[in-house]
Amino acid sequence: MSPTDLPADAAPVGVPAPEPLLRVRGLRKSFGTNRVLESIDLTVGRGQVLALIGPSGSGKTTILRCLNGLELADGGTISIGAEVTLDFGTAPVRKELTALRDRSAMVFQNYNLFPHKTVLENVIEGPIIVQGRPRAEATAEALALLDRVGLADKRDAHPFELSGGQQQRVGIVRALALRPQLLLFDEPTSSLDPELVGDVLRLIKELAVEGWTMVIVTHELEFAREVATEVAFVDGGTIVEHGDPKQLLRNPTQERTRQFLHRLLFPF
Amino acid sequence: MNQSTWDLFLSSLGPIVLGAVTGTIPLALVSFAVGLALALVLALMRLSRRRWISSIARVYISIVRGTPLLVQLFVIFYGLPSLGVLIDPWPSAVIAFSVNVGGYAAEVIRAAILSVPKGQWEAAYMIGMSHRRALTRIILPQAARVSVPPLSNTFISLVKDTSLASLILVTELFRQAQQVAAFSQEFMLLYLEAALVYWVICLALSSVQGVLETRLDRYVAH
Numbered sequence: 001m002s003p004t005d006l007p008a009d010a011a012p013v014g015v016p017a018p019e020p021l022l023r024v025r026g027l028r029k030s031f032g033t034n035r036v037l038e039s040i041d042l043t044v045g046r047g048q049v050l051a052l053i054g055p056s057g058s059g060k061t062t063i064l065r066c067l068n069g070l071e072l073a074d075g076g077t078i079s080i081g082a083e084v085t086l087d088f089g090t091a092p093v094r095k096e097l098t099a100l101r102d103r104s105a106m107v108f109q110n111y112n113l114f115p116h117k118t119v120l121e122n123v124i125e126g127p128i129i130v131q132g133r134p135r136a137e138a139t140a141e142a143l144a145l146l147d148r149v150g151l152a153d154k155r156d157a158h159p160f161e162l163s164g165g166q167q168q169r170v171g172i173v174r175a176l177a178l179r180p181q182l183l184l185f186d187e188p189t190s191s192l193d194p195e196l197v198g199d200v201l202r203l204i205k206e207l208a209v210e211g212w213t214m215v216i217v218t219h220e221l222e223f224a225r226e227v228a229t230e231v232a233f234v235d236g237g238t239i240v241e242h243g244d245p246k247q248l249l250r251n252p253t254q255e256r257t258r259q260f261l262h263r264l265l266f267p268f
Numbered sequence: 269m270n271q272s273t274w275d276l277f278l279s280s281l282g283p284i285v286l287g288a289v290t291g292t293i294p295l296a297l298v299s300f301a302v303g304l305a306l307a308l309v310l311a312l313m314r315l316s317r318r319r320w321i322s323s324i325a326r327v328y329i330s331i332v333r334g335t336p337l338l339v340q341l342f343v344i345f346y347g348l349p350s351l352g353v354l355i356d357p358w359p360s361a362v363i364a365f366s367v368n369v370g371g372y373a374a375e376v377i378r379a380a381i382l383s384v385p386k387g388q389w390e391a392a393y394m395i396g397m398s399h400r401r402a403l404t405r406i407i408l409p410q411a412a413r414v415s416v417p418p419l420s421n422t423f424i425s426l427v428k429d430t431s432l433a434s435l436i437l438v439t440e441l442f443r444q445a446q447q448v449a450a451f452s453q454e455f456m457l458l459y460l461e462a463a464l465v466y467w468v469i470c471l472a473l474s475s476v477q478g479v480l481e482t483r484l485d486r487y488v489a490h
Contacts (some may be wrong), residue, residue: 070390101396118408126395131407158486178395266336 018045022067022182027076027088029062029237036062037073038237044182044230046087047211051224053244053246054234054258060217064184067107067215069097080104080182103208104182105114105175111167113159119146119170120155123177131178145173149203165196172203183207185216201227221264225249233257273457280448280458284441284465291440295470296427299362303369303426304419310374311381312403325374332371338432340364345436361433369426377416380411413484420477426472431466439467 020043027040035061044050052060063076065071067078071205072088079085080103086096113122120142127138149169152164159167168188175183185204189197201223207213208227217222224231225245232242233252241254285331313325332340345360355363384407392402397415445462 068394070393098396101394106394108387108391108394110387112385112387112394114388114391115404116413125405126397130396132365174395 018043018048021046021048021081022215023077023079024063024067025077027063027066027073027078029059029066029073036237037066040076040079040237040239042232042239044213046213048229049208049212049214049216049227051228051231052215052217052234053221053224053231053260054240058234059237060234061186064106064186064215064217067100067182067184069100069102070106081174103180104184105178106184106186107168107171107188109173109187110237111159111171111191112165113170113174114166115159118156118158119151119162122159123171123174126174126178140179142173145176146170149173163196164192165199168192168200169203172200172207172241176207181213183212183214185218187217187219189218189220189266219264220260221249233260235260273454276448276452276454277457277461280445280452280461281465283444283448284462287439287441287444288465291433291438291443292427292430295358295361295365295430295433295438295440296423298336299365299430300423301367302362302366305375306366307369307373307443310370311377314374314378315381329371332368336365337368337429338435340368341436345371348456357433357436357438360436361430361438365426365430365433368429369422373419373422376422377411378413380415380418381407383414384410388418396474414479416477416484420473420480425475427473428466431462 022042022044024040024042027037027042028035029037038183040059040063042063053061054060062071066073069086075088076086077087077089077100078100080100084096084099084103086100114125117125120139123142123146124135124138127133127141128135138249143155146155149172150172151166151169154162154166154170159170162170168191172188188204189200192200197220201220203217203225204214205227216224216228228245231245231248233240233248233254233256235256240256241248241252248257249261252261310325310328313321314329316322316325341361341364344364345353345357348355388406388410389402392406397405430440431442433440434446437443442462446459449458452458
């Protein structure tokens with residue numbers, strides 16, 4: 001059952017269809033004459049995990065960046081929940097952009113922690129400075145989150161003192177501390193040494209089990225199979241096919257998907 | 269060195285150091301502070317996406333860097349009176365030096381802002397910051413670290429350049445030395461003495477730079 005092509009009331013009896021949280025319609029984006037996204041449609045239900053896979057340059061990261069307003073699309077709409085809709089057809093106003101960012105939080109491939117701030121300061125910067133929450137409350141919540149990812153003792157360390165895996169866990173905690181409705185992951189383990197990948201993937205999997213709604217750009221097929229509720233294969237700026245991870249990754253219907261998976265599984 | 273030269277050296281040290289303390293150092297500090305504020309504004313203008321704003325800054329920087337400081341000083345102090353604008357020596361010097369520092373430091377600050385990785389802006393936007401907040405809380409603190417060595421250079425140059433103010437009658441280190449020299453006719457001694465005092469000031473500044481760099485470097489891997 002794929003949440004992207006069926007409205008909620010079309011779900012068969014016995015399978016509770018999740019209420020859609022993220023809806024993307026007709027998303028288009030060009031860089032100069034280079035058309036990066038053709039016309040992207042996506043729906044992610046509350047508590048669902050969508051994995052975007054595809055060759056580099058396919059546009060999957062651009063989709064993710066549009067979802068956080070880091071990239072402004074040329075056309076199409078993005079809505080999160082019932083309240084926020086960003087329509088790129090009409091020039092989006094700053095207020096809508098802010099509302100979009102309020103509801104989503106992103107974890108970057110290169111962590112992008114603030115190097116001049118401690119681990120704790122990195123986490124509470126958004127809650128306190130941007131969201132205006134009380135310092136004591138934000139700090140307590142941040143420490144609980146850091147404790148949960150095993151980094152409570154690093155609260156006063158600066159990012160350069162941490163391993164890549166630890167930095168990425170702080171990156172995830174920084175995103176969670178914003179209390180978003182939607183978590184976005186841009187190749188969260190691609191910069192990590194192989195032995196550090198497991199910790200980060202395990203944490204993301206835990207978050208999925210807890211019911212966080214997530215969109216993950218990843219090359220980790222095994223991880224996508226296990227954690228995602230849906231996989232979309234992106235190539236040439238379009239979603240070539242999407243569906244149940246186990247189904248799609250084992251038995252793709254499209255030749256392009258087949259070739260991509262083959263290259264990943266047998267690199268040489 | 270015979271006794272009388274030594275005596276002259278010691279007795280002239282007083283007025284020269286006084287000139288440094290009441291002229292050179294405050295002149296450099298005030299001009300640098302004003303110039304730095306100006307430079308930040310100019311750097312942000314240079315980075316503006318609006319073409320006309322960045323053009324204004326570009327022209328300003330080009331003029332300041334393309335004309336001699338001495339000429340700028342003379343235009344302000346000896347030139348403006350013919351337009352009916354009379355400015356005292358001290359404010360004239362502060363204006364000229366600030367304008368000058370503004371032009372040079374603007375490029376330093378612009379480069380420092382550009383040296384902060386784009387991902388830092390994105391992370392700041394991601395947590396919901398506005399452009400201005402991202403700039404002040406995330407980007408500028410990191411740019412500050414990068415710009416300390418080149419800005420220290422600018423400041424040390426400025427300290428030495430303040431000697432030009434002697435030519436518009438500001439009582440500072442070099443003018444004091446000149447006056448003693450004219451009186452005693454010991455030119456070599458007095459000018460070397462002035463050089464020595466400048467050098468000592470710059471040595472002190474270099475060590476301040478060192479301390480500043482270590483302080484700002486504490487959160488960066490080596």
